[in-house]
Amino acid sequence: MSQTSLAIINARLIDPASGFDGPGGVLVEDGVIAQFGTEIDLNAADEVIDAKGRILAPALIDLRAAKEPALTPDGETLSTLTAGAAKGGYGTVVLAPNLRAPLDKADGFDGMTRGFGRYGVRVLSACGATRGLDGQTMSEIGLMVRGGAVYAGQGDHPIADALTMRRLLAYTSQFDVWLSVRPADTSLSAGTVALESDWSARMGLPAEPAISERIAIERDAALAELTGGKLMIDRLSTEAGLKALRHARRSDLEIAATTAVAHLTLNEVDGGALDSAFRMDPPLRAESDRLALVAALADGELDAIVTDHRPTPFDDKGEPFALAIPGTMGLETALGALLALVHDGEIELIDLLRALTCGPADLLGLPQGRIKVGAPGDLVLIDGDQPWVCKPDAFESARGNSAWAGRRFQGRVLQTFVGGVTVYNSKV
């Protein structure tokens, strides 16, 4: 099929980058947006889709999905990961380092990123900031940035040592890439599996006080100011952490913050029955934290929502809560889970989509994530009301650990386009 132009008309067009939310359509020619608005020249289009008033927005962008090691025989592959991403409305996915796939080797890095071209969804990769994510020994960040790494990350591993953090921020500043680190004071967080709270104390779970996050953000922001490095707060999750972020932003420094779908939509009570599906890193927080995050998102204080998509080897995680592997899969369910915030009146749709589109795009300097003439034709068509039930058996991936298993969602992706090409169509 040599489709060269596609028009989508009669949509509710939402472009968070320009703040537009109203009726309209888009014409994509040769992979880029050629026209948008209410006056689309249909004569120029090879194919016309009537959106019938449904939502048309830039395709979503995820800055944090875990890749399984390349040689996991029964695991998730990049093919199934990207198929799930497309189904979830994502046009761009950034692979982030984790302990199983630390992405810390410069050898073969650019070969790996060049190989990403074969997937319909745009795949990018971050690199591990330290070797094996040990938090001590710098990896060859410069070579990996040349090989295509879009930021340097640390997985779930905070940097314990202030001197190492200082050097990492200073070193990465020369490449103008973000250093993404989970904010946790390791002396307070090591070995913990839950938020310090009435629930975790009664359950006798090793727990981390919320201020561990605040202490880490305060330290790292001060070091970013000292070094001129770009600090990305990886998965901010507490109200205390937000306070530290606000305080840091009063100074002249480059600081960004992401938050995870789980922390916007779940709280520690969801894990109250000690269901391993809700074992997360960072742990699920109090409802007051969740509400503070949603409010901060609405105010534009959080730059990006990440799925923190993480397949684990056993669907039931195989172990009780305290020993279970943290994390949940999230690419297919993120939008469904997040739209509940819109339906519940907690946030406006355009504010939610900002942190899923132009927010993350602007952090990495990507041209997509916006509806603008000349921008890539990465779009998603959403039925905001269609009900569905999250069934991990129906995931594209071989894995099925999901914190939303069995949840009822309202709002579903109908079609995802990358460069004007359909990468997912719910009707097919």
Add this chain to the structure above:
Amino acid sequence: MTRAEFSYDFPHRHLISVADLNPVDIQIIFERAAHWKALNRTTNRSSDHLAGLTVLNLFFEASTRTQGSFEIAAKRLGADVVNFAIEHSSAKKGESLSDTARTLAAMRPDIMVVRHSATGAPQFLAERTGLSVVNAGDGMHEHPTQALLDSFTLAQHWGEVGGHRILIVGDILHSRVARSNIGLLNILGAEIRLCAPPTLLPPDVDQWGCEVFNDLDEALKGCDAVMALRQQKERMSGGFVPSAREFFHLFGLTHERLEACSPDVLVMHPGPMNRGTEIHTKLADDPEKSVILEQVESGVAVRMAVLELIGDVIRREDAS
């Protein structure tokens, strides 16, 4: 009250948390435990109550006392008892707890007695296997039979536990015994006091239905019973407390200090004791005050009661 007055059958096929029990359940357990305790003192102490049922003692953490107590209890009831010390087998081979659970369930036991270092492991095994599970201690979470035997011991002295003032002193933070006791004593209507240095207290513990003290002499005033908790040696050397010596000076139980309590105060300890750290050796051995060995005796009786009642539920389910 006796059981005939309720016409109520003990409904639980698991004992995971004391929070699952209501006062009537506890009354039934105590009644049966009293029966077994009396019988255990005769030479005619074996029964065939659980004959034909298999009890698996599944200990992922080393234990001699609790495991032995459960084993004696099950054997006196005529059950077939198998002990698995898992830390030496599958767990070391990297098998997940799900897989271990499925393997053991395939051997068709009836009741699993589980001790594990992680909160929630007994519940996890109950959910995965569908078998009856008795929690013999999970992480820092619960140790329900210990709490039951503690209250049973007190009930044997007092008739009712409710209305009495009971102090728990020592490392509350890391103690599953304390958590189960606080839960159970609240259900029974006792007045609970806790005493420990702030480093060994859980956050917001004052919201658990107890009064919290840092000063032992203050805490002991008017108490009817005092439970000392076992202090882990590694926590007594600078991390949580500067030294075992300092801990004993501030929080150790002695005859002199107990003068602030009610005259008939009972002294308890879940064992094994560190003499000279949490309790003065003379106090531990004082038959007037210490009921520590009675607790051990009660332990077998209470575990017999729990296994018997769960066995009855299993047989009732089987018949219907």
